[in-house]
Amino acid sequence: MAKMLMKGNEAIGEGAVRAGCRYFFGYPITPQSELPHYLAKRMPEVGGTYLQSESETAAANMVFGAAGAGARVMTSSSGPGISLMQEGISYIAGAELPCVIVNMIRGGPGLGNIAPAQSDYFQAVKGGGHGDYRLICLAPASVQEIIDLMKDAFDLADKYRNPVMLLADGVLGQMMEPVELGEEQEITVPDRPWAATGRKKGGPKRLINSLYIVPEDCEKHNIKLGEKYAIIAREEQRWEEYRLEDAKMVVVAFGTSARICKAAVDSAREEGMAVGLIRPLTVWPFPNDVFARVKETANNFLVVEMNMGQMIEDVRLATNDAKPVHFYGRVGGMLPVARDILNEIRKLYDGGAAK
The missing domain is CATH 3.40.50.970 (Thiamin diphosphate (ThDP)-binding fold, Pyr/PP domains)
Incomplete structure:
Protein backbone atom coordinates (compact mmCIF):
# COMPACT_ATOMS: atom_id res chain seq x y z
CA MET A 1 0.00 0.00 0.00
CA PRO A 193 -32.34 7.88 19.47
CA TRP A 194 -31.45 10.41 22.16
CA ALA A 195 -30.49 13.23 19.74
CA ALA A 196 -32.49 16.45 19.89
CA THR A 197 -33.64 16.40 16.26
CA GLY A 198 -37.31 17.11 16.83
CA ARG A 199 -40.15 15.26 18.51
CA LYS A 200 -42.31 12.99 16.44
CA LYS A 201 -46.02 13.19 17.07
CA GLY A 202 -46.82 11.05 20.06
CA GLY A 203 -43.16 10.18 20.57
CA PRO A 204 -40.98 10.75 23.62
CA LYS A 205 -39.38 14.09 24.34
CA ARG A 206 -35.74 14.38 23.36
CA LEU A 207 -34.03 16.65 25.87
CA ILE A 208 -30.29 17.26 26.23
CA ASN A 209 -29.62 18.26 29.80
CA SER A 210 -27.01 18.33 32.54
CA LEU A 211 -29.03 20.44 34.99
CA TYR A 212 -30.50 18.59 37.97
CA ILE A 213 -31.84 21.08 40.50
CA VAL A 214 -33.14 18.44 42.91
CA PRO A 215 -30.11 17.06 44.81
CA GLU A 216 -31.48 13.52 44.80
CA ASP A 217 -31.78 13.64 41.01
CA CYS A 218 -28.26 15.02 40.61
CA GLU A 219 -26.88 12.32 42.89
CA LYS A 220 -28.67 9.63 40.87
CA HIS A 221 -27.20 11.07 37.66
CA ASN A 222 -23.67 11.14 39.12
CA ILE A 223 -23.97 7.53 40.27
CA GLU A 236 -10.85 0.12 27.56
CA GLN A 237 -7.29 -0.01 28.92
CA ARG A 238 -4.72 0.07 26.13
CA TRP A 239 -0.96 -0.02 26.24
CA GLU A 240 2.19 -1.09 24.40
CA GLU A 241 4.78 -3.39 25.96
CA TYR A 242 8.36 -3.05 24.72
CA ARG A 243 11.07 -5.53 25.76
CA LEU A 244 9.10 -6.15 28.93
CA GLU A 245 9.20 -9.95 29.19
CA ASP A 246 12.20 -10.23 31.53
CA ALA A 247 12.50 -6.59 32.60
CA LYS A 248 13.85 -5.93 36.07
CA MET A 249 13.49 -2.19 35.56
CA VAL A 250 10.51 -0.68 33.76
CA VAL A 251 10.45 2.73 32.10
CA VAL A 252 6.98 4.30 31.77
CA ALA A 253 6.27 7.05 29.23
CA PHE A 254 3.61 8.17 26.76
CA GLY A 255 3.59 10.03 23.46
CA THR A 256 6.82 11.62 22.28
CA SER A 257 8.61 10.78 25.53
CA ALA A 258 7.98 7.09 24.90
CA ARG A 259 9.60 7.26 21.47
CA ILE A 260 12.73 8.70 23.03
CA CYS A 261 12.63 6.16 25.86
CA LYS A 262 12.68 3.25 23.40
CA ALA A 263 16.14 4.34 22.26
CA ALA A 264 17.29 4.51 25.89
CA VAL A 265 15.85 1.06 26.59
CA ASP A 266 17.68 -0.38 23.57
CA SER A 267 20.96 1.16 24.74
CA ALA A 268 20.43 -0.20 28.24
CA ARG A 269 19.85 -3.67 26.80
CA GLU A 270 23.12 -3.39 24.86
CA GLU A 271 24.84 -2.73 28.21
CA GLY A 272 23.31 -5.89 29.68
CA MET A 273 20.56 -4.26 31.73
CA ALA A 274 17.13 -5.95 31.63
CA VAL A 275 15.06 -2.82 30.99
CA GLY A 276 11.62 -2.62 29.38
CA LEU A 277 8.99 0.00 28.58
CA ILE A 278 5.28 0.38 29.23
CA ARG A 279 3.65 2.95 26.96
CA PRO A 280 0.06 3.82 27.91
CA LEU A 281 -2.09 4.36 24.82
CA THR A 282 -4.96 5.30 27.08
CA VAL A 283 -3.85 7.63 29.84
CA TRP A 284 -7.44 7.39 31.04
CA PRO A 285 -8.43 4.74 31.66
CA PHE A 286 -4.90 4.14 32.92
CA PRO A 287 -3.59 0.63 32.05
CA ASN A 288 -3.58 -0.65 35.62
CA ASP A 289 -3.77 -4.28 34.50
CA VAL A 290 -0.26 -4.39 33.03
CA PHE A 291 1.22 -2.80 36.16
CA ALA A 292 -0.58 -5.31 38.39
CA ARG A 293 1.28 -8.02 36.48
CA VAL A 294 4.69 -6.39 36.10
CA LYS A 295 5.02 -5.11 39.66
CA GLU A 296 5.55 -8.70 40.78
CA THR A 297 8.78 -9.11 38.80
CA ALA A 298 10.16 -5.59 38.31
CA ASN A 299 12.53 -4.12 40.88
CA ASN A 300 11.64 -0.48 40.18
CA PHE A 301 10.01 1.94 37.74
CA LEU A 302 11.21 5.11 36.04
CA VAL A 303 8.55 7.52 34.79
CA VAL A 304 9.71 9.88 32.03
CA GLU A 305 7.55 12.88 31.13
CA MET A 306 7.75 16.35 29.64
CA ASN A 307 6.40 17.91 32.84
CA MET A 308 7.22 18.16 36.55
CA GLY A 309 5.90 14.68 37.30
CA GLN A 310 2.18 14.08 36.76
CA MET A 311 1.71 10.52 35.45
CA ILE A 312 3.96 9.31 38.27
CA GLU A 313 0.93 9.52 40.60
CA ASP A 314 -1.01 7.05 38.45
CA VAL A 315 1.97 4.69 38.25
CA ARG A 316 2.24 4.69 42.04
CA LEU A 317 -1.47 3.96 42.34
CA ALA A 318 -1.28 1.22 39.71
CA THR A 319 1.65 -0.48 41.47
CA ASN A 320 0.22 0.17 44.94
CA ASP A 321 3.72 1.45 45.81
CA ALA A 322 4.88 -2.17 45.79
CA LYS A 323 8.17 -1.12 44.20
CA PRO A 324 10.06 2.22 44.04
CA VAL A 325 8.77 4.64 41.40
CA HIS A 326 11.26 7.29 40.23
CA PHE A 327 10.87 10.27 37.91
CA TYR A 328 12.88 12.03 35.23
CA GLY A 329 11.41 14.97 33.35
CA ARG A 330 12.09 18.00 31.19
CA VAL A 331 9.77 21.00 31.25
CA GLY A 332 8.98 24.29 29.57
CA GLY A 333 9.11 22.86 26.07
CA MET A 334 12.39 20.96 26.52
CA LEU A 335 12.61 17.41 25.18
CA PRO A 336 14.20 14.57 27.15
CA VAL A 337 17.31 13.16 25.53
CA ALA A 338 17.94 9.42 25.24
CA ARG A 339 21.47 9.62 26.73
CA ASP A 340 20.18 11.44 29.82
CA ILE A 341 17.44 8.86 30.30
CA LEU A 342 20.08 6.14 29.93
CA ASN A 343 22.15 7.82 32.65
CA GLU A 344 19.12 7.72 34.96
CA ILE A 345 18.65 4.05 34.16
CA ARG A 346 22.30 3.34 35.02
CA LYS A 347 21.92 5.09 38.39
CA LEU A 348 18.68 3.34 39.28
CA TYR A 349 19.26 -0.12 37.90
CA ASP A 350 21.33 -1.25 40.89
CA GLY A 351 19.20 0.53 43.45
CA GLY A 352 20.45 4.12 43.23
CA ALA A 353 18.34 7.23 43.79
CA ALA A 354 16.86 9.44 41.10
CA LYS A 355 17.74 13.11 40.84
Whole structure:
Protein backbone atom coordinates (compact mmCIF):
# COMPACT_ATOMS: atom_id res chain seq x y z
CA MET A 1 0.00 0.00 0.00
CA ALA A 2 1.37 3.41 -0.97
CA LYS A 3 2.60 5.75 1.73
CA MET A 4 2.61 9.53 1.83
CA LEU A 5 4.27 12.13 4.02
CA MET A 6 1.85 13.88 6.33
CA LYS A 7 2.19 16.31 9.21
CA GLY A 8 0.66 15.23 12.52
CA ASN A 9 -1.86 18.05 12.67
CA GLU A 10 -3.02 17.29 9.13
CA ALA A 11 -3.23 13.59 9.96
CA ILE A 12 -5.66 14.37 12.77
CA GLY A 13 -7.88 16.25 10.34
CA GLU A 14 -7.77 13.53 7.68
CA GLY A 15 -8.31 10.83 10.27
CA ALA A 16 -11.36 12.67 11.58
CA VAL A 17 -12.86 13.05 8.10
CA ARG A 18 -12.31 9.36 7.38
CA ALA A 19 -13.96 8.53 10.72
CA GLY A 20 -17.13 10.28 9.60
CA CYS A 21 -16.66 13.62 11.35
CA ARG A 22 -18.50 16.31 9.41
CA TYR A 23 -18.45 19.23 11.83
CA PHE A 24 -15.48 21.11 13.24
CA PHE A 25 -15.60 24.17 15.46
CA GLY A 26 -12.38 25.68 16.73
CA TYR A 27 -9.99 28.56 17.02
CA PRO A 28 -6.36 28.71 15.85
CA ILE A 29 -3.60 28.40 18.42
CA THR A 30 -0.01 27.21 18.00
CA PRO A 31 1.12 24.40 17.79
CA GLN A 32 -2.11 22.99 16.31
CA SER A 33 -3.12 25.71 13.85
CA GLU A 34 -2.43 23.49 10.83
CA LEU A 35 -5.33 21.27 11.91
CA PRO A 36 -8.11 23.87 11.53
CA HIS A 37 -6.32 25.17 8.43
CA TYR A 38 -6.45 21.67 6.92
CA LEU A 39 -10.10 21.14 7.83
CA ALA A 40 -11.12 24.56 6.49
CA LYS A 41 -10.36 23.10 3.06
CA ARG A 42 -11.18 19.44 3.66
CA MET A 43 -14.60 19.70 5.33
CA PRO A 44 -16.34 21.38 2.35
CA GLU A 45 -14.94 18.67 0.08
CA VAL A 46 -16.95 16.03 1.97
CA GLY A 47 -20.07 18.10 2.54
CA GLY A 48 -19.06 18.96 6.09
CA THR A 49 -19.05 22.20 8.05
CA TYR A 50 -16.00 24.11 9.26
CA LEU A 51 -16.54 27.14 11.44
CA GLN A 52 -13.89 29.23 13.12
CA SER A 53 -15.44 30.31 16.39
CA GLU A 54 -14.86 33.65 18.07
CA SER A 55 -13.17 31.91 21.01
CA GLU A 56 -12.39 28.51 22.44
CA THR A 57 -15.25 28.94 24.90
CA ALA A 58 -17.62 29.40 21.98
CA ALA A 59 -16.12 26.40 20.16
CA ALA A 60 -16.84 24.05 23.07
CA ASN A 61 -20.45 25.20 23.22
CA MET A 62 -20.85 24.83 19.46
CA VAL A 63 -19.62 21.26 19.86
CA PHE A 64 -22.20 20.82 22.64
CA GLY A 65 -24.98 21.90 20.31
CA ALA A 66 -23.88 19.82 17.33
CA ALA A 67 -23.31 16.72 19.46
CA GLY A 68 -26.74 17.18 21.02
CA ALA A 69 -28.24 17.17 17.53
CA GLY A 70 -26.51 13.87 16.76
CA ALA A 71 -23.53 15.02 14.67
CA ARG A 72 -20.08 13.51 14.66
CA VAL A 73 -18.20 16.61 15.77
CA MET A 74 -14.80 17.65 17.04
CA THR A 75 -12.75 20.59 18.20
CA SER A 76 -9.07 21.16 18.85
CA SER A 77 -6.78 23.53 20.69
CA SER A 78 -3.72 23.72 22.91
CA GLY A 79 -3.32 24.27 26.66
CA PRO A 80 -4.69 27.81 27.14
CA GLY A 81 -7.54 27.15 24.71
CA ILE A 82 -8.44 23.82 26.33
CA SER A 83 -8.58 25.68 29.66
CA LEU A 84 -11.19 28.02 28.19
CA MET A 85 -13.20 25.02 27.00
CA GLN A 86 -13.46 23.38 30.41
CA GLU A 87 -16.95 24.61 31.31
CA GLY A 88 -18.34 23.39 27.98
CA ILE A 89 -16.52 20.07 28.25
CA SER A 90 -18.04 19.48 31.68
CA TYR A 91 -21.49 20.26 30.26
CA ILE A 92 -20.90 17.83 27.38
CA ALA A 93 -19.79 15.06 29.74
CA GLY A 94 -22.70 15.76 32.08
CA ALA A 95 -25.15 15.59 29.18
CA GLU A 96 -23.53 12.34 27.96
CA LEU A 97 -22.76 13.53 24.46
CA PRO A 98 -20.14 12.00 22.13
CA CYS A 99 -17.45 14.23 20.64
CA VAL A 100 -13.70 14.36 20.14
CA ILE A 101 -11.39 17.02 21.57
CA VAL A 102 -7.76 17.38 20.49
CA ASN A 103 -5.18 18.91 22.81
CA MET A 104 -1.81 19.55 21.17
CA ILE A 105 0.05 20.39 24.37
CA ARG A 106 2.47 23.32 24.55
CA GLY A 107 4.67 24.65 27.34
CA GLY A 108 2.97 26.23 30.35
CA PRO A 109 1.66 27.31 32.78
CA GLY A 110 0.18 30.60 31.69
CA LEU A 111 0.98 31.50 28.12
CA GLY A 112 4.21 29.52 28.44
CA ASN A 113 5.55 29.02 24.94
CA ILE A 114 4.72 27.16 21.73
CA ALA A 115 7.18 24.32 22.29
CA PRO A 116 6.03 20.74 23.03
CA ALA A 117 5.12 19.59 26.53
CA GLN A 118 3.04 17.01 28.40
CA SER A 119 2.03 19.29 31.23
CA ASP A 120 -1.73 19.07 30.58
CA TYR A 121 -1.86 15.47 31.82
CA PHE A 122 -3.66 16.31 35.07
CA GLN A 123 -6.13 18.53 33.22
CA ALA A 124 -6.97 15.71 30.83
CA VAL A 125 -7.10 12.62 33.05
CA LYS A 126 -8.43 14.11 36.29
CA GLY A 127 -11.40 15.91 34.71
CA GLY A 128 -10.24 19.48 34.18
CA GLY A 129 -13.57 21.22 34.63
CA HIS A 130 -16.05 21.20 37.49
CA GLY A 131 -17.84 18.15 38.83
CA ASP A 132 -17.21 14.41 38.83
CA TYR A 133 -16.60 13.42 35.22
CA ARG A 134 -14.03 11.66 33.08
CA LEU A 135 -12.72 11.94 29.53
CA ILE A 136 -11.43 8.93 27.66
CA CYS A 137 -7.88 10.05 26.78
CA LEU A 138 -5.87 8.54 23.92
CA ALA A 139 -2.14 9.27 23.68
CA PRO A 140 -0.63 8.58 20.23
CA ALA A 141 3.12 8.39 19.66
CA SER A 142 3.38 8.63 15.87
CA VAL A 143 1.62 10.22 12.93
CA GLN A 144 0.41 6.80 11.75
CA GLU A 145 -1.02 6.12 15.18
CA ILE A 146 -2.83 9.44 15.04
CA ILE A 147 -4.56 8.31 11.84
CA ASP A 148 -5.42 4.94 13.34
CA LEU A 149 -6.69 6.32 16.66
CA MET A 150 -9.00 8.96 15.22
CA LYS A 151 -11.62 6.41 14.19
CA ASP A 152 -11.24 4.72 17.57
CA ALA A 153 -11.78 8.08 19.25
CA PHE A 154 -15.11 8.67 17.52
CA ASP A 155 -16.20 5.06 18.00
CA LEU A 156 -15.42 5.17 21.71
CA ALA A 157 -17.25 8.48 22.05
CA ASP A 158 -20.34 6.91 20.48
CA LYS A 159 -20.05 3.65 22.40
CA TYR A 160 -20.05 5.37 25.79
CA ARG A 161 -21.75 8.67 24.92
CA ASN A 162 -18.75 10.46 26.34
CA PRO A 163 -16.16 13.02 25.18
CA VAL A 164 -12.86 11.55 24.02
CA MET A 165 -9.63 13.55 24.10
CA LEU A 166 -6.65 12.95 21.83
CA LEU A 167 -3.73 14.04 23.99
CA ALA A 168 -0.57 14.82 22.02
CA ASP A 169 2.19 17.44 22.00
CA GLY A 170 3.74 19.98 19.69
CA VAL A 171 6.32 17.53 18.34
CA LEU A 172 3.64 15.14 17.09
CA GLY A 173 1.62 18.00 15.68
CA GLN A 174 4.50 19.47 13.69
CA MET A 175 6.50 16.41 12.64
CA MET A 176 6.05 14.73 9.24
CA GLU A 177 6.14 10.96 8.84
CA PRO A 178 5.12 8.47 6.15
CA VAL A 179 1.61 7.15 6.73
CA GLU A 180 -0.72 4.65 5.11
CA LEU A 181 -4.18 6.11 4.70
CA GLY A 182 -5.79 3.18 2.94
CA GLU A 183 -9.02 3.41 0.99
CA GLU A 184 -11.73 5.67 2.32
CA GLN A 185 -14.52 3.58 3.78
CA GLU A 186 -18.19 4.37 3.94
CA ILE A 187 -18.89 5.33 7.55
CA THR A 188 -22.28 4.64 9.07
CA VAL A 189 -22.82 6.76 12.16
CA PRO A 190 -24.68 4.77 14.82
CA ASP A 191 -28.33 5.57 15.41
CA ARG A 192 -28.86 8.29 18.01
CA PRO A 193 -32.34 7.88 19.47
CA TRP A 194 -31.45 10.41 22.16
CA ALA A 195 -30.49 13.23 19.74
CA ALA A 196 -32.49 16.45 19.89
CA THR A 197 -33.64 16.40 16.26
CA GLY A 198 -37.31 17.11 16.83
CA ARG A 199 -40.15 15.26 18.51
CA LYS A 200 -42.31 12.99 16.44
CA LYS A 201 -46.02 13.19 17.07
CA GLY A 202 -46.82 11.05 20.06
CA GLY A 203 -43.16 10.18 20.57
CA PRO A 204 -40.98 10.75 23.62
CA LYS A 205 -39.38 14.09 24.34
CA ARG A 206 -35.74 14.38 23.36
CA LEU A 207 -34.03 16.65 25.87
CA ILE A 208 -30.29 17.26 26.23
CA ASN A 209 -29.62 18.26 29.80
CA SER A 210 -27.01 18.33 32.54
CA LEU A 211 -29.03 20.44 34.99
CA TYR A 212 -30.50 18.59 37.97
CA ILE A 213 -31.84 21.08 40.50
CA VAL A 214 -33.14 18.44 42.91
CA PRO A 215 -30.11 17.06 44.81
CA GLU A 216 -31.48 13.52 44.80
CA ASP A 217 -31.78 13.64 41.01
CA CYS A 218 -28.26 15.02 40.61
CA GLU A 219 -26.88 12.32 42.89
CA LYS A 220 -28.67 9.63 40.87
CA HIS A 221 -27.20 11.07 37.66
CA ASN A 222 -23.67 11.14 39.12
CA ILE A 223 -23.97 7.53 40.27
CA LYS A 224 -25.08 6.54 36.76
CA LEU A 225 -22.06 8.32 35.27
CA GLY A 226 -19.78 6.69 37.82
CA GLU A 227 -21.02 3.25 36.84
CA LYS A 228 -20.28 4.04 33.18
CA TYR A 229 -16.77 5.24 34.03
CA ALA A 230 -16.14 2.04 35.98
CA ILE A 231 -17.01 0.00 32.87
CA ILE A 232 -14.69 2.14 30.74
CA ALA A 233 -11.88 1.79 33.28
CA ARG A 234 -12.25 -1.98 33.19
CA GLU A 235 -12.82 -2.54 29.46
CA GLU A 236 -10.85 0.12 27.56
CA GLN A 237 -7.29 -0.01 28.92
CA ARG A 238 -4.72 0.07 26.13
CA TRP A 239 -0.96 -0.02 26.24
CA GLU A 240 2.19 -1.09 24.40
CA GLU A 241 4.78 -3.39 25.96
CA TYR A 242 8.36 -3.05 24.72
CA ARG A 243 11.07 -5.53 25.76
CA LEU A 244 9.10 -6.15 28.93
CA GLU A 245 9.20 -9.95 29.19
CA ASP A 246 12.20 -10.23 31.53
CA ALA A 247 12.50 -6.59 32.60
CA LYS A 248 13.85 -5.93 36.07
CA MET A 249 13.49 -2.19 35.56
CA VAL A 250 10.51 -0.68 33.76
CA VAL A 251 10.45 2.73 32.10
CA VAL A 252 6.98 4.30 31.77
CA ALA A 253 6.27 7.05 29.23
CA PHE A 254 3.61 8.17 26.76
CA GLY A 255 3.59 10.03 23.46
CA THR A 256 6.82 11.62 22.28
CA SER A 257 8.61 10.78 25.53
CA ALA A 258 7.98 7.09 24.90
CA ARG A 259 9.60 7.26 21.47
CA ILE A 260 12.73 8.70 23.03
CA CYS A 261 12.63 6.16 25.86
CA LYS A 262 12.68 3.25 23.40
CA ALA A 263 16.14 4.34 22.26
CA ALA A 264 17.29 4.51 25.89
CA VAL A 265 15.85 1.06 26.59
CA ASP A 266 17.68 -0.38 23.57
CA SER A 267 20.96 1.16 24.74
CA ALA A 268 20.43 -0.20 28.24
CA ARG A 269 19.85 -3.67 26.80
CA GLU A 270 23.12 -3.39 24.86
CA GLU A 271 24.84 -2.73 28.21
CA GLY A 272 23.31 -5.89 29.68
CA MET A 273 20.56 -4.26 31.73
CA ALA A 274 17.13 -5.95 31.63
CA VAL A 275 15.06 -2.82 30.99
CA GLY A 276 11.62 -2.62 29.38
CA LEU A 277 8.99 0.00 28.58
CA ILE A 278 5.28 0.38 29.23
CA ARG A 279 3.65 2.95 26.96
CA PRO A 280 0.06 3.82 27.91
CA LEU A 281 -2.09 4.36 24.82
CA THR A 282 -4.96 5.30 27.08
CA VAL A 283 -3.85 7.63 29.84
CA TRP A 284 -7.44 7.39 31.04
CA PRO A 285 -8.43 4.74 31.66
CA PHE A 286 -4.90 4.14 32.92
CA PRO A 287 -3.59 0.63 32.05
CA ASN A 288 -3.58 -0.65 35.62
CA ASP A 289 -3.77 -4.28 34.50
CA VAL A 290 -0.26 -4.39 33.03
CA PHE A 291 1.22 -2.80 36.16
CA ALA A 292 -0.58 -5.31 38.39
CA ARG A 293 1.28 -8.02 36.48
CA VAL A 294 4.69 -6.39 36.10
CA LYS A 295 5.02 -5.11 39.66
CA GLU A 296 5.55 -8.70 40.78
CA THR A 297 8.78 -9.11 38.80
CA ALA A 298 10.16 -5.59 38.31
CA ASN A 299 12.53 -4.12 40.88
CA ASN A 300 11.64 -0.48 40.18
CA PHE A 301 10.01 1.94 37.74
CA LEU A 302 11.21 5.11 36.04
CA VAL A 303 8.55 7.52 34.79
CA VAL A 304 9.71 9.88 32.03
CA GLU A 305 7.55 12.88 31.13
CA MET A 306 7.75 16.35 29.64
CA ASN A 307 6.40 17.91 32.84
CA MET A 308 7.22 18.16 36.55
CA GLY A 309 5.90 14.68 37.30
CA GLN A 310 2.18 14.08 36.76
CA MET A 311 1.71 10.52 35.45
CA ILE A 312 3.96 9.31 38.27
CA GLU A 313 0.93 9.52 40.60
CA ASP A 314 -1.01 7.05 38.45
CA VAL A 315 1.97 4.69 38.25
CA ARG A 316 2.24 4.69 42.04
CA LEU A 317 -1.47 3.96 42.34
CA ALA A 318 -1.28 1.22 39.71
CA THR A 319 1.65 -0.48 41.47
CA ASN A 320 0.22 0.17 44.94
CA ASP A 321 3.72 1.45 45.81
CA ALA A 322 4.88 -2.17 45.79
CA LYS A 323 8.17 -1.12 44.20
CA PRO A 324 10.06 2.22 44.04
CA VAL A 325 8.77 4.64 41.40
CA HIS A 326 11.26 7.29 40.23
CA PHE A 327 10.87 10.27 37.91
CA TYR A 328 12.88 12.03 35.23
CA GLY A 329 11.41 14.97 33.35
CA ARG A 330 12.09 18.00 31.19
CA VAL A 331 9.77 21.00 31.25
CA GLY A 332 8.98 24.29 29.57
CA GLY A 333 9.11 22.86 26.07
CA MET A 334 12.39 20.96 26.52
CA LEU A 335 12.61 17.41 25.18
CA PRO A 336 14.20 14.57 27.15
CA VAL A 337 17.31 13.16 25.53
CA ALA A 338 17.94 9.42 25.24
CA ARG A 339 21.47 9.62 26.73
CA ASP A 340 20.18 11.44 29.82
CA ILE A 341 17.44 8.86 30.30
CA LEU A 342 20.08 6.14 29.93
CA ASN A 343 22.15 7.82 32.65
CA GLU A 344 19.12 7.72 34.96
CA ILE A 345 18.65 4.05 34.16
CA ARG A 346 22.30 3.34 35.02
CA LYS A 347 21.92 5.09 38.39
CA LEU A 348 18.68 3.34 39.28
CA TYR A 349 19.26 -0.12 37.90
CA ASP A 350 21.33 -1.25 40.89
CA GLY A 351 19.20 0.53 43.45
CA GLY A 352 20.45 4.12 43.23
CA ALA A 353 18.34 7.23 43.79
CA ALA A 354 16.86 9.44 41.10
CA LYS A 355 17.74 13.11 40.84
